[in-house]
Amino acid sequence: MKGEGNVTRWPKPRVLLLLLAPCLLAGDAPPVDRFDTVVIDAGHGGADVGARGAEGSLEKHRVFALAEELSRRLEARGLRVVKTRGSDEFVSLERRNAIANDARGDIFLSIHANASEDGEIHGSETYFLALKASDESAAQVASRENAAFAAEGRPELSVLEDPFVALMGDLVATEDLRASSEFAGLVQAELSGLEGLRSRGVKQALFVVLNGVQMPAALVEVGFITNPRDAQTLSSRVGREQIVKALERAVLAFGQRYDARRGGIPADAGR
Numbered sequence: 001m002k003g004e005g006n007v008t009r010w011p012k013p014r015v016l017l018l019l020l021a022p023c024l025l026a027g028d029a030p031p032v033d034r035f036d037t038v039v040i041d042a043g044h045g046g047a048d049v050g051a052r053g054a055e056g057s058l059e060k061h062r063v064f065a066l067a068e069e070l071s072r073r074l075e076a077r078g079l080r081v082v083k084t085r086g087s088d089e090f091v092s093l094e095r096r097n098a099i100a101n102d103a104r105g106d107i108f109l110s111i112h113a114n115a116s117e118d119g120e121i122h123g124s125e126t127y128f129l130a131l132k133a134s135d136e137s138a139a140q141v142a143s144r145e146n147a148a149f150a151a152e153g154r155p156e157l158s159v160l161e162d163p164f165v166a167l168m169g170d171l172v173a174t175e176d177l178r179a180s181s182e183f184a185g186l187v188q189a190e191l192s193g194l195e196g197l198r199s200r201g202v203k204q205a206l207f208v209v210l211n212g213v214q215m216p217a218a219l220v221e222v223g224f225i226t227n228p229r230d231a232q233t234l235s236s237r238v239g240r241e242q243i244v245k246a247l248e249r250a251v252l253a254f255g256q257r258y259d260a261r262r263g264g265i266p267a268d269a270g271r
């Protein structure tokens, strides 16, 4: 029906000009949402030690070292870095989410090290959020990484029924999930290029720490702390440096794509 009453009434051009005048007079360009804030989440901390390596090494220490070095490198690139933990302290998964959301981060990277009873298993894998794990081993990894949630007095098995986790539905509806998938792909592509570190691919599972953040988010398992070779990589300065540089490249590549999408800046600018 072509009824007059259905026509949207836009302000007349003269009114529109008056409304825009303050901006035009001040010469303000519309604000461009640039990629500038990175949230780095070092897994575990304090009483939550994470996985244990064969030689007694602890995941919380290994991933903290990586997170600190990555943060320094990104800050040196002019990015604002917000860390969810700044020392060997316990930080709840919900608190990590709150820190990230309060900071209005453009990207969230959670750094972890993997573990297996089979010391032969090694390599890196990167996750983004899904309600259903992509395979059984992915489900096991998420279960272990969600253990801190249980330590906060929430039985792990109730994770799926928790209203906090029910927010998942909202996230799926946003573009964050597509961007999370893209970011996880960039992280894993960079890690897969490292010598001696096998790529186990991009996977999906329900990680509580990824679920509550309102920005693209990925969780990387940089290697198996239970495998002698990966453990050696994680404990050596050279090994850590190559991992950190790979993570840095992934964040910067994502940032360039982010800016290209929002501001018309070529994705390869500055390369």
Ligand SMILES: [Zn+2]
Pocket: 043, 044, 050, 051, 059, 111, 112, 113, 145
């Ligand atoms: Zn972990």
